[in-house]
Amino acid sequence: MSEKVLDYDIVIIGSGAGGGTVAKELSPLCARGARIALLEWGGHFEKKDNTREEIPMAEKYYFDHGGFQTSTQDMTLAFxxxxxxxxxVYTGTSITAPDSVLKKWDVPGVTPQDLKPRFEKYIQENGVHLYPPEEINDNNKLFVEGCQNLGWKVEQFPVNTRGCQGLGTCNLGCAVHAKQGTAVVQIPQAQKNGVEVIPFCRADRLDDHDVLATVLPPENALRASPLSPGRYRFRAKKIIVSAGVIHSSALLWRSFGNALSSDLGRYFTCQPALILVGEHPHPIKNTEGHPKSFYCDQFVPSDHFLLESCMYFPLTLAKNLMGFGEEMDDLMSHYAHLQMILVLAIDKAERHNRVTINKKGDPLVHYRFSKRTQDSFIQAIRSSTRLFFAAGARRVHAPAMDRFFISPEQKDQIDTLIHKKYFKLGKISISAAHLMGGCRMGEDPKESVTDPWGKVHGQDHLYVADASLFPAAVEVNPYLTIMALADRVAEGIKRELS
Ligand SMILES: Cc1cc2nc3c(=O)[nH]c(=O)nc-3n(C[C@H](O)[C@H](O)[C@H](O)COP(=O)(O)OP(=O)(O)OC[C@H]3O[C@@H](n4cnc5c(N)ncnc54)[C@H](O)[C@@H]3O)c2cc1C
Incomplete structure (x- = not known):
């Protein structure tokens, strides 16, 4: 197939939290004659494209329907x-990296002072605010009640919505575009300033200063790309890789093999998560309203886990619970009575956890659950069970038990009934959506892939601007920190160009 050649000053690959931000920040350069392209593998979803149906929308929005498996098949990754x-598809909870995490990261220049104005910019742009009490649904109220009855610290999530109708299907894309993601806020601004947005365009490989890409026919009845399907060579003075944690490392592996840092793909972390449920005697309002309004982080320093309120759709929920048959049927038939909690383990960045590629060049993720993470899960399941009972649940279904339900009469036996001996990797459904690392920033090329401004060590034209830059877990919900780092990358590029 013949290859069409197009010339640009800057090509950005991927349009998520990182790529969308960098496109908007660099877009004023278009007024000075710069030609900038934003390539995106996926399509552009308009409001009318979102039916809120669980299976079709998961299939349309996510890689592998949201179930990309790690190589040992004991965890799925959603992106x-x-x-x-x-x-x-994110929930829009908007938290900034704690100062203590930035201190641990120890990347020169990536300090609270440097990031604060960047955080403030995106908090403003994205309309981050707290929902008023009358908009908090029962599921979230029960989370607060449970924490308060136990004397635990509980905090409200700031959220980035405008005109939220409480549809509750945030993780299937927002059918009214209330969530202020990059497709709603930053990309339209970039486009208005002259950035050329090219959906259905997959970057296959980098070839020196060129991006070799394929424009695909449109899927899912979405609008076609402005370029006709086929092979393209985008020649660029600067290339910014923002394809997300899995695909940025994979693209760099396909393009450079071992020629980049030996840390490429390494120190992958993902805050592995479990969904837990407690059944209440009466129906609760759980599917309407913003699904995730509160969190409890008091166990992070001691036991390395976060608890968040959450609400998942029937198939996702059923997939994440243990067991089959009558008991599962019984539990799912009480869907309207279920309170849900998301447990996130704060995993350590370890060198052996990494993104590589297979022979075909597709991404492979190698992840081993450390003893610390498994211990965190046990403590988190026990704590969530206490929370459910403190909120009035009549029975709790928890993984890591020898039975399907635990009742309030057994609450003194929680530590015995929920035990490590029942926690079997591969049998318990673990998933993760906070993917981080693989192209960690740092000063020393022996210990990092990019410099503190996201420029790939040893390359004069190549940058990374997405969650791959994180040297270790951010220990909170990550998108605002990704935007702040992408803002830094754009600033560095603008400085170089001027
Ligand atoms: C269900 C869910 C809920 C979440 N909720 C929250 C939340 O409430 N708060 C929060 O802070 N975070 C949340 N997150 C995490 C947050 O959304 C991500 O951390 C963030 O979007 C990652 O940004 P990124 O730029 O690294 O990658 P992404 O946003 O994933 O963007 C990468 C883009 O690159 C494209 N791409 C990949 N390969 C190529 C290629 N070869 N060529 C062209 N394009 C390519 C992809 O299609 C994708 O559009 C959630 C995530 C999920 C999945």
């Missing part, structure tokens, strides 16, 4: 393929 990347 999106769409204009706006995973910000199309």
């Amino acid at each position: 999106a393929r769409a204009l706006g990347g995973s910000t199309t």
Whole structure:
């Protein structure tokens, strides 16, 4: 097939939290004659394209329907393929990296002072605010009640919505575009300033200063790319890789093999998560309203886990619970009575956890659950069970038990009934959506892939601007920190160009 050649000053690959931000920040350069392209593998979803049906929308928005498996098949990873990347399906909880985490990262220049104005910019742009009490649904109220009855610290999530109708299907994309992701806020601004947005365009490989890409026929009845399907060579003075944690490392592996840092793909972390449920005697309002309004982080320093309120759709929920048959049927038939909690283990960045590629060049993720993470899960399941009972649940279904349900009468036996001996990797459904690392920033090329401004060590034209830059877990919900780092990358590029 013949290859069409196009010339640009800057090509950005991927349009999520990182790529969408960098495109907007660099877009004023178009007024000075710069030609900038934003390539995105996925399509552009308009409001009318979102039916809110669980299976079709998961299939349309996510890589592998949201079930990309790690090589040992004991965890699935959720990340999106769409204009706006995973910000199309995120919940919009907006937390900034704690100072203590930035201190641990120890990347020169990536300090609270440097990031604060960047955080403030995106908090403003994205309309981050707290929902008023009358908009908090029962599921979230029960989370607060449980924490308060136990004397635990509980905090409200700031959220980035405008005109939220409480549809509750945030993780299937927002059918009214209330969530202020990059496809709603930053990309339209970039486009208005002259950035050329090219959906259904997959970057296959980098070839020196060129991006070799394929424009695909449109899927899912979405609008076609402005370029006709076929092979393209985008010649660029600067290339910014923002394809997300899995695909940025994979693209760099396909393009450079071992020629980049020996840390390429390494120190992958993902805050592995479990969904837990407690059944209440009466129906609760759980599917309407913003699904995730509160969190409890008091166990992070001691036991390395976070608890968040959450609400998942029937198939996702059933897939994440243990067991089959009558008991599962019984539990799912009480869907309207279920309170849900998301447990996130704060995993350590370890060198052996990494993104590589297989012979075909597709991404492979190698992840081993450390003893610390498994211990965190046990403590988190026990704590969530206490929370459910403190909120009035009549029975709790928890993984890591020898039975399907635990009742309030057994609450003194929680530590015995929920035990490590029942926690079997591969049998318990673990998933993750906060993917981080693989192209970690740092000063020393022996210990990092990019410099503190996201420029790939040893390359004069190549940058990374997405969650791959994180040297270790951010210990909170990550998107605002990704945007702040992408803002830094754009600043560095603008400085170089001027
Ligand atoms: C269900 C879910 C809920 C979440 N909720 C929250 C939340 O409430 N708060 C929070 O802070 N974070 C949340 N997150 C995490 C957050 O959305 C991500 O951390 C963030 O979007 C990652 O940004 P990124 O730029 O690294 O990658 P992404 O946003 O995933 O963007 C990468 C983009 O690159 C594209 N791409 C990949 N390969 C190529 C290629 N070869 N060529 C062209 N394009 C390519 C992809 O299609 C994708 O659009 C959630 C994530 C998920 C999945």
